[in-house]
Amino acid sequence: MGFIPGPTDPFYELMQPPADETPAQATARQKRELDAQRVNDRIDDMLKEERAQAKKSGRSVVKVLLLGQSESGKSTTLKNFRMRFAKEEWEQERDGWRSVVQLNVVRSITTIVRVVQAEINGDTHADDSDDQESVITVESNQSETLKFTEKHQLLMIRLAPLVSVEAELKRRLGAGAEPPQLTSMVATPFDTPHENPGRRRPAEFSVRSWKDVIEQEQRSTLLSDGSTACDTDSTTTVMAGCKDDMKALWQDKAVQQALKRRKLVLPDSAGFFLNDLDRIATRDYVVTDNDIVRARLRTVGIQEYRLSFKNGPWDHTKSGKASGWEWRIFDVGGCRTLRSAWLPYFEAVNVIIFLSPVSVFDQRLDEDRRVNRLEDSILLWTAICSSRLLAKTQLILFLNKCDLLRRKLKRGVKVTQYLPSYGDKPNDVMSVVKYFREKFRDIQKQHSPEHRSVYIYPTTVTDTEATGLTLESVRDGVLRENLAASQLI
Ligand SMILES: Nc1nc2c(ncn2[C@@H]2O[C@H](COP(=O)(O)OP(=O)(O)OP(=O)(O)O)[C@@H](O)[C@H]2O)c(=O)[nH]1
Numbered sequence: 001m002g003f004i005p006g007p008t009d010p011f012y013e014l015m016q017p018p019a020d021e022t023p024a025q026a027t028a029r030q031k032r033e034l035d036a037q038r039v040n041d042r043i044d045d046m047l048k049e050e051r052a053q054a055k056k057s058g059r060s061v062v063k064v065l066l067l068g069q070s071e072s073g074k075s076t077t078l079k080n081f082r083m084r085f086a087k088e089e090w091e092q093e094r095d096g097w098r099s100v101v102q103l104n105v106v107r108s109i110t111t112i113v114r115v116v117q118a119e120i121n122g123d124t125h126a127d128d129s130d131d132q133e134s135v136i137t138v139e140s141n142q143s144e145t146l147k148f149t150e151k152h153q154l155l156m157i158r159l160a161p162l163v164s165v166e167a168e169l170k171r172r173l174g175a176g177a178e179p180p181q182l183t184s185m186v187a188t189p190f191d192t193p194h195e196n197p198g199r200r201r202p203a204e205f206s207v208r209s210w211k212d213v214i215e216q217e218q219r220s221t222l223l224s225d226g227s228t229a230c231d232t233d234s235t236t237t238v239m240a241g242c243k244d245d246m247k248a249l250w251q252d253k254a255v256q257q258a259l260k261r262r263k264l265v266l267p268d269s270a271g272f273f274l275n276d277l278d279r280i281a282t283r284d285y286v287v288t289d290n291d292i293v294r295a296r297l298r299t300v301g302i303q304e305y306r307l308s309f310k311n312g313p314w315d316h317t318k319s320g321k322a323s324g325w326e327w328r329i330f331d332v333g334g335c336r337t338l339r340s341a342w343l344p345y346f347e348a349v350n351v352i353i354f355l356s357p358v359s360v361f362d363q364r365l366d367e368d369r370r371v372n373r374l375e376d377s378i379l380l381w382t383a384i385c386s387s388r389l390l391a392k393t394q395l396i397l398f399l400n401k402c403d404l405l406r407r408k409l410k411r412g413v414k415v416t417q418y419l420p421s422y423g424d425k426p427n428d429v430m431s432v433v434k435y436f437r438e439k440f441r442d443i444q445k446q447h448s449p450e451h452r453s454v455y456i457y458p459t460t461v462t463d464t465e466a467t468g469l470t471l472e473s474v475r476d477g478v479l480r481e482n483l484a485a486s487q488l489i
Pocket residue numbers: 068069070071072073074075076077267268269293294295296297298299300332333334335400401402403404459460461462463
């Protein structure tokens with residue numbers, strides 16, 4: 001059985017049906033609850049079984065949750081964990097990421113093509129029915145005509161095959177994909193759900209489990225003789241054929257102006273991929289770790305990965321038992337429509353790694369454009385710190401996306417303009433990160449039901465070398481802190 005909250009519990013509100021619920025909504029809710037209960041029961045059974053096995057083997061289990069808003073870098077952190085501590089598996093699945101990187105590239109290009117086409121056609125609003133990145137509006141005072149010529153028309157025609165490449169890649173990766181749930185939203189997992197106020201941006205491509213997607217891709221690219229099928233793959237061939245045109249589009253001045261003018265928000269990693277087309281859009285493209293940590297697949301399900309740690313300095317208890325440790329890391333979807341699904345995973349969790357991107361103080365949530373991203377992150381952090389259920393959970397905070405913060409500040413964006421409490425402190429990375437560190441620490445101190453400390457790391461989780469070192473420090477800290485406990489779950 002899962003836990004049943006009493007009226008004083010922060011979860012109680014969440015479990016109450018809405019006052020204005022119709023009979024149809026009640027039936028749908030009851031079905032959802034029944035399904036959720038079944039899942040919970042299955043998890044409970046599994047946990048029981050695992051506890052028994054762990055006891056037998058003398059191994060200790062640490063349950064780790066990765067939390068934070070959408071695009072905060074949770075899945076990227078999980079990739080770093082696996083890259084650092086599960087090297088063999090990581091090497092094996094590397095090829096499976098090829099199509100994901102290709103989809104990231106192609107989606108950015110087709111989005112740009114749509115913008116340029118809209119400019120050429122003189123549309124004031126581009127079609128936003130497909131991609132989240134394509135929601136763009138023309139500023140009325142900037143509507144002078146850009147210089148598009150026949151060259152651009154020709155580029156549009158020559159890049160047209162990428163639309164079917166995108167569809168093909170989506171179909172192939174679709175094994176683990178699922179349309180995002182556009183149901184009710186919660187700001188924190190403890191809130192009462194309320195209706196989605198109407199998203200301006202339709203969803204990104206998302207996956208229920210990238211484990212499934214990657215494994216399937218790995219199988220489909222591996223030939224019977226053990227070699228990979230990269231040079232026989234038609235999407236790769238088309239992309240290689242379009243390489244020069246993609247480069248020409250991305251580097252074109254009028255195109256760049258159009259993107260700026262229409263305020264097109266491409267994913268964080270678009271520039272990285274599009275500046276490196278000579279390497280990526282080739283028939284013999286080999287995926288690198290750097291590519292994988294930048295490849296974006298939005299998470300909609302909850303996935304679990306296991307890591308084993310053996311023979312470390314943390315491995316010896318007073319009794320001399322060298323038991324080994326297993327980490328079960330859970331990666332969740334951070335979008336507001338998905339946060340209520342986190343609740344069952346809060347039970348018996350040892351460690352939460354919370355990611356708060358420090359570069360987002362001037363951005364809004366995709367799922368609710370009225371909400372500032374930093375405010376959302378603070379709200380979520382406060383709720384996690386305040387939860388009684390999580391009172392004994394060790395908290396680790398990653399102040400992430402420091403590289404993007406640096407870039408933003410260099411462009412002259414002033415923190416104090418969006419965050420008046422920042423006052424006239426220096427507008428540099430060190431000072432901003434220090435400020436956030438203090439604020440998040442204060443919230444933790446003020447709201448934790450019991451005394452505990454929080455470990456705070458400034459991170460750029462796309463920097464795999466630096467993140468690897470951070471994760472080693474996290475691992476040692478967590479395991480030392482938990483050493484006293486003989487059985488962790
Ligand atoms: N430049 C930069 N990009 C980052 C950093 N961390 C994550 N990203 C990128 O941001 C995007 C989103 O990261 P994800 O790890 O998918 O975010 P998530 O928290 O799992 O998001 P959801 O699955 O929607 O909950 C990816 O394209 C990452 O490559 C960072 O520190 N710097």
